[in-house]
Amino acid sequence: MTAVxxxxxxxxxSADIDPRTLLVQFLREQLRLTGTxxxxxxxQCGCCVxxxxxxxxxxxxxxxxxxxxxQIVTIEGLATGDVLHPMQAAFRxxxxxxxxxxxxxMIMTAVELVRxxxxxxxxxxxREELEGxxxxxxGYHNIxxxxxxxxxxxxxxxx
Amino acid sequence: xxxxxxxxSVRRKEDFRFIxxxxxxxxxxxxxxxxxxxxxxxxxxxxxxxxxDASAALKMKGVLAVLTGDDIAADKVGGLICGWMxxxxxxxxxxxxxxxxxxxxxxxxxxxxVAVVIAETYTIARDAAEKVVVDYTVLPANADTASAARxxxxxxxxxxxxxxxxxxxxxxxEPTDAAFAKAAHVTTLEIVNNRLVPNPMEPRAAVGDYDxxxxxxxxxxxxxxxxxxxxxxxxxxxxxxxxKLRVIAPDVGGGFGSxxxxxxxxxxxxxxxxxxxxxxxxxxxxTEAFLADAHGRDHVTHAQLxxxxxxxxxxxxxxxxxxxxxxxxxxxxxxxTYLYAPLLSGQYNIPAIYAEVDGVYTNTAxxxxxxxxxxxxxxxxxxxxxxVAAREIGRDPAEFRRQNFVTTFPHQTPVIMCYDGGDxxxxxxxxxxxxxxxxxxxxxxESARKGLLRGIGISAYIEACGIAPSAAVGSLGAGxxxxxxxxxxxxxxxxxxxxxxxxxxxxxxxxxxAQLVSDRLGISIDNVAIIHGDTDKVQMGMGTYGSRSGAVxxxxxxxxxxxxxxxxxxxxxHVLEASPEDIEFKDGKFSxxxxxxxxxxxSLALQAYVAHKFSGQELEPGLKExxxxxxxxxxxxxxxxxxELEIDPQTGIVTIDKWTAVDDFGNLINPMxxxxxxxxxxxQGVGQALFEGAVYNKDGQLLTASYMDYQMPRAGDLLSYxxxxxxxxxxxxxLGIKGCGEAGAIASPPAVINALTDAVGHEDxxxxxxxQVLWRAAQRAVQKIAAQ
Ligand code: FES
Ligand code: FES
Numbered sequence: 053m054t055a056v057x058x059x060x061x062x063x064x065x066s067a068d069i070d071p072r073t074l075l076v077q078f079l080r081e082q083l084r085l086t087g088t089x090x091x092x093x094x095x096q097c098g099c100c101v102x103x104x105x106x107x108x109x110x111x112x113x114x115x116x117x118x119x120x121x122x123q124i125v126t127i128e129g130l131a132t133g134d135v136l137h138p139m140q141a142a143f144r145x146x147x148x149x150x151x152x153x154x155x156x157x158m159i160m161t162a163v164e165l166v167r168x169x170x171x172x173x174x175x176x177x178x179r180e181e182l183e184g185x186x187x188x189x190x191g192y193h194n195i196x197x198x199x200x201x202x203x204x205x206x207x208x209x210x211x
Numbered sequence: 212x213x214x215x216x217x218x219x220s221v222r223r224k225e226d227f228r229f230i231x232x233x234x235x236x237x238x239x240x241x242x243x244x245x246x247x248x249x250x251x252x253x254x255x256x257x258x259x260x261x262x263x264d265a266s267a268a269l270k271m272k273g274v275l276a277v278l279t280g281d282d283i284a285a286d287k288v289g290g291l292i293c294g295w296m297x298x299x300x301x302x303x304x305x306x307x308x309x310x311x312x313x314x315x316x317x318x319x320x321x322x323x324x325v326a327v328v329i330a331e332t333y334t335i336a337r338d339a340a341e342k343v344v345v346d347y348t349v350l351p352a353n354a355d356t357a358s359a360a361r362x363x364x365x366x367x368x369x370x371x372x373x374x375x376x377x378x379x380x381x382x383x384x385e386p387t388d389a390a391f392a393k394a395a396h397v398t399t400l401e402i403v404n405n406r407l408v409p410n411p412m413e414p415r416a417a418v419g420d421y422d423x424x425x426x427x428x429x430x431x432x433x434x435x436x437x438x439x440x441x442x443x444x445x446x447x448x449x450x451x452x453x454x455k456l457r458v459i460a461p462d463v464g465g466g467f468g469s470x471x472x473x474x475x476x477x478x479x480x481x482x483x484x485x486x487x488x489x490x491x492x493x494x495x496x497x498t499e500a501f502l503a504d505a506h507g508r509d510h511v512t513h514a515q516l517x518x519x520x521x522x523x524x525x526x527x528x529x530x531x532x533x534x535x536x537x538x539x540x541x542x543x544x545x546x547x548t549y550l551y552a553p554l555l556s557g558q559y560n561i562p563a564i565y566a567e568v569d570g571v572y573t574n575t576a577x578x579x580x581x582x583x584x585x586x587x588x589x590x591x592x593x594x595x596x597x598x599v600a601a602r603e604i605g606r607d608p609a610e611f612r613r614q615n616f617v618t619t620f621p622h623q624t625p626v627i628m629c630y631d632g633g634d635x636x637x638x639x640x641x642x643x644x645x646x647x648x649x650x651x652x653x654x655x656x657e658s659a660r661k662g663l664l665r666g667i668g669i670s671a672y673i674e675a676c677g678i679a680p681s682a683a684v685g686s687l688g689a690g691x692x693x694x695x696x697x698x699x700x701x702x703x704x705x706x707x708x709x710x711x712x713x714x715x716x717x718x719x720x721x722x723x724x725a726q727l728v729s730d731r732l733g734i735s736i737d738n739v740a741i742i743h744g745d746t747d748k749v750q751m752g753m754g755t756y757g758s759r760s761g762a763v764x765x766x767x768x769x770x771x772x773x774x775x776x777x778x779x780x781x782x783x784x785h786v787l788e789a790s791p792e793d794i795e796f797k798d799g800k801f802s803x804x805x806x807x808x809x810x811x812x813x814s815l816a817l818q819a820y821v822a823h824k825f826s827g828q829e830l831e832p833g834l835k836e837x838x839x840x841x842x843x844x845x846x847x848x849x850x851x852x853x854x855e856l857e858i859d860p861q862t863g864i865v866t867i868d869k870w871t872a873v874d875d876f877g878n879l880i881n882p883m884x885x886x887x888x889x890x891x892x893x894x895q896g897v898g899q900a901l902f903e904g905a906v907y908n909k910d911g912q913l914l915t916a917s918y919m920d921y922q923m924p925r926a927g928d929l930l931s932y933x934x935x936x937x938x939x940x941x942x943x944x945x946l947g948i949k950g951c952g953e954a955g956a957i958a959s960p961p962a963v964i965n966a967l968t969d970a971v972g973h974e975d976x977x978x979x980x981x982x983q984v985l986w987r988a989a990q991r992a993v994q995k996i997a998a999q
Binding site: 070072080084085086087088089090091092093094096097099126127128130131136140143144145147149150151152153154155156159175178179180182183185186187188189190191192193194195196197 | 222223225226227228229230231232233234235236238239241334410411412413414462463464465467494496497498716717718719883884886887890891892893894895917918919923924925926927929931932955
């Protein structure tokens with residue numbers, strides 16, 4: 053067992069963990085933050101994406117220990133109280149989800165994408181940037197629309 | 212239409228919890244004292260088990276138990292079942308080999324369940340599973356669909372020495388042969404419908420729990436039909452009688468058919484919970500999902516279409532070998548028979564059809580329903596034949612289809628189905644216009660100037676949804692009726708709970724069902740809760756698959772609403788001192804005809820419960836009604852999809868340029884949700900046509916057992932679709948709706964392949980049409996063009 057400490061959604065958490073523990077296991081099983089999902093075991097699906105120090109990262113391929121001291125944001129930490137993050141609101145408004153299983157990873161990926169590439173995202177860019185996220189339900193059509201709209205809304209909110 | 216009523220694109224009620232990470236999927240559920248299961252699976256496709264030595268595993272700290280087929284047998288846990296009886300041509304019943312939840316003496320596919328380790332943590336269970344030593348004698352494997360029943364092939368089940376589950380037929384041979392005898396032209400195709408892995412993004416999971424005090428079991432599971440799971444676990448597998456077994460399917464992350472079935476892992480978790488006297492949790496990893504979720508499709512077909520000199524279809528002859536895998540999964544037997552051959556007539560008037568289907572065992576994972584289930588396979592056969600036939604006789608594929616469309620209804624096909632309504636030319640016209648079909652020649656020439664090959668492909672599909680009536684499916688061999696239940700509970704404050712036997716795993720029932728109720732009762736959509744997925748709350752139901760929740764599930768709600776309205780009118784009669792016949796119900800108000808005496812819905816609900824205005828002898832207090840709805844027919848969604856694409860002959864890379872979909876789903880409850888279903892279906896169909904394929908080698912090893920090897924469609928592989936609808940309301944249910952969940956997956960594969968073959972000069976192209984396949988075909992096409 054090894055001690056680890058990090059800030060998750062603004063709260064400092066510390067625990068003794070098996071060094072093999074993945075970040076996603078730490079979040080889901082120790083902190084009971086079950087919004088982050090596991091959809092594969094080869095780092096391909098992106099259901100597990102969270103933000104580590106502002107970067108979108110696949111928490112299924114990250115050892116919790118390597119996040120010692122890091123700032124983590126999960127899907128549970130994105131809204132401000134009852135107010136949805138613009139990207140969350142855009143997914144709902146544009147029907148960017150069906151079963152919802154890929155959705156947390158999609159939203160976390162999208163938010164970071166806007167931070168990197170700005171609020172004006174064309175369809176091609178969005179589709180290319182979703183390389184690491186699989187959705188089996190939506191055919192991506194409405195996810196792409198949602199991200200474009202969410203990006204615009206994030207841009208407007210930042211002004 | 213109100214803002215939240217029928218026909219409005221209401222934003223989904225369920226979304227809030229999903230976008231904030233508060234969904235509750237099975238793997239999110241943890242019970243106090245929970246243990247973890249990990250399955251020891253066969254690494255061999257076919258082997259005898261000589262012995263299992265679990266001693267090293269049992270010595271590990273944290274291991275509670277290692278259970279095997281012997282424990283299953285000792286506890287008399289019944290085998291997994293197939294619930295649809297198919298008879299061979301000679302009338303003999305299908306040959307169902309035993310399917311124990313843990314192998315007994317033999318394993319039959321890679322991933323077959325040999326033992327389960329139960330431990331304090333998932334990691335310990337997984338580590339311990341590696342220490343379970345299984346002594347196998349490896350046997351030759353039988354892994355190829357087309358040759359599975361060849362003489363001398365390894366025998367998968369002794370009950371089927373020729374590996375034939377059944378040899379089944381539909382339609383009449385003699386009239387079909389006669390039609391071919393007088394044909395002016397016969398088109399012949401050899402078709403492989405590639406094997407797919409459903410891949411809902413949420414892997415299967417289960418938590419089994421046992422309460423010693425009440426002797427009740429609870430199973431949380433990723434199911435599309437928890438009541439059917441309970442029925443099978445009780446009546447056939449014998450876990451516990453139904454009143455001692457609760458099955459809960461909470462939020463479920465997609466199913467596409469693969470979560471209909473009653474599998475070994477879920478069965479073991481609930482059984483083992485009593486054995487170890489602790490809750491037992493299992494969560495599939497993705498590799499396990501590839502190995503052991505039921506796969507889809509996997510047909511090899513020889514098909515022929517007979518035409519007269521004018522291009523009218525005279526007959527259709529189909530011979531299919533369907534791979535059913537190593538065991539018969541829950542509905543597997545029905546998929547390549549009654550869900551397949553009755554759809555071979557497509558949208559066309561075909562006077563004679565004869566289909567033969569051989570269901571075969573192989574040493575591969577069980578094959579069962581996957582989005583569309585039989586109907587995509589049928590549509591692929593007829594739509595490829597139509598395309599190739601049109602080209603062979605020098606006709607425009609669109610006009611050749613139009614010439615042969617069914618145009619009068621009801622239309623009885625030679626293969627069971629009676630189409631009750633539709634307007635096929637209308638959908639075709641609309642699709643051709645939206646796709647700018649008239650100018651395809653110009654676009655092809657432009658592509659050619661850039662050195663690219665452009666093609667266009669049409670698919671005019673029909674499918675049958677809401678499989679019913681119960682008596683009819685019973686006569687075809689179904690073990691259950693395919694009705695649906697609903698119960699409406701009006702609370703004293705006027706809010707409403709709707710209990711439905713349908714199950715939502717992405718379809719948005721919490722919204723669409725609430726739209727229906729809100730529309731009818733004139734109450735806010737926020738005052739309607741949809742309850743599903745828990746056998747302790749909803750008494751019985753058949754679940755969600757085959758696009759049945761709208762046509763069947765919502766129709767049951769309509770029936771219950773009718774009863775609510777009738778009862779409420781009686782209450783209103785007492786309250787307003789009028790005869791119930793004089794009570795009108797409109798816009799959420801009960802009023803006495805021709806007067807201004809009225810009471811709103813919420814006040815009426817309260818009156819029903821306080822029951823002061825009437826005696827309990829004349830009218831029962833309360834406002835709660837239930838209904839079971841059994842449809843009068845299947846529903847028949849139909850439409851036309853057109854795919855236009857470009858192939859780069861240098862690389863074999865294909866770019867889909869434009870996708871046009873015109874679907875007739877009858878009346879729509881929520882167009883936004885319907886469009887979403889179409890988008891998702893198209894993506895899966897394009898996946899089948901271009902990317903996806905489960906590959907077993909000759910030893911029965913699955914070569915495509917992860918996302919590294921099995922190509923799922925990604926956002927960058929796809930495009931935005933142009934979607935439109937036509938509407939001929941369905942005459943067979945009160946809402947006039949037909950179902951939309953599978954249409955995209957059914958329509959799209961032939962549209963893609965027809966477009967590809969158009970691009971490469973009419974050469975046949977197999978699925979998945981990978982860049983390598985297309986590069987070779989495109990090279991030949993380019994040479995042909997150069998030679999001309
Ligand atoms: S769980 Fe699939 S990429 Fe992390
Ligand atoms: S919404 Fe179901 S996987 Fe994306």
